[in-house]
Amino acid sequence: MTDRGLREVWADFDDATIVVYQAYGDAIADAALAAGRFAPPFSLGRMTWIKPSFLWMMERCGWAEKPGQTRVLAVRITRAGWEQALAGAVLTHPAEGVDPDRWSEELQRAPVRVQWDPERDLGGGKLQVRSIQVGLGRGVVQDYVEKWCASLTDITPQVRRMRALLRAGERDAARRQLPVERRYPVPDAIAKKLRLHRGAPEGREQA
Numbered sequence: 001m002t003d004r005g006l007r008e009v010w011a012d013f014d015d016a017t018i019v020v021y022q023a024y025g026d027a028i029a030d031a032a033l034a035a036g037r038f039a040p041p042f043s044l045g046r047m048t049w050i051k052p053s054f055l056w057m058m059e060r061c062g063w064a065e066k067p068g069q070t071r072v073l074a075v076r077i078t079r080a081g082w083e084q085a086l087a088g089a090v091l092t093h094p095a096e097g098v099d100p101d102r103w104s105e106e107l108q109r110a111p112v113r114v115q116w117d118p119e120r121d122l123g124g125g126k127l128q129v130r131s132i133q134v135g136l137g138r139g140v141v142q143d144y145v146e147k148w149c150a151s152l153t154d155i156t157p158q159v160r161r162m163r164a165l166l167r168a169g170e171r172d173a174a175r176r177q178l179p180v181e182r183r184y185p186v187p188d189a190i191a192k193k194l195r196l197h198r199g200a201p202e203g204r205e206q207a
Helices: 026-035 054-061 079-087 100-109 138-148 156-167 171-175 188-193
Strands: 017-024 048-050 071-078 089-091 112-120 126-136 149-154
Touching: 017 026, 017 048, 017 054, 017 079, 026 071, 026 149, 048 138, 054 112, 054 126, 071 079, 071 138, 071 156, 079 089, 079 112, 079 126, 079 138, 079 188, 089 100, 126 138, 138 149, 156 171
Parallel strands: 089 112
Antiparallel strands: 017 071, 048 126, 071 149, 112 126
16 A cells, blocks of 8 residues: 555545445345435434445455345445535544543534544455544435435445455456545545544555
């Protein structure tokens, strides 16, 4: 991996949208794909977590092999919605120098939560840098479904091809199928709030 700050947002994005990943079982995935957006049995009444890192999603769902996470969806949402979510977020762990009681109160009221987890390499190993995952609370989930979602794509076949390549020892072939992720330009005020740590604006190799 090339130079990268400890906490940054790396993602597949364009001028208007950003891709986040979620994994579900067949019932939720099929209903969402048929409707072109999340629909029952997907629940608007519970927190849902979205992740812009493909490899962190692979770690979370076990390359689409964990129960209830056998279908991986690439969800393209508006950048305006993404940044709205980040702007309303509170970190799941208090930052250095923050009063823990005040942080706890803010977390309980927060419509969105942000957690930084160790990023993963292609083989699932932990990296020194962190990957963001964003938990959308009940009120925000409705905006996510009804206002922000631009498209849903079932990438499970791609995930399974890559999994087979890795098991066959074809690491380079699997790497070539990774989505291209770039440093996302998080607005300064949000970056400060979420304790982003930026590095040089370079690409990265996902080893």
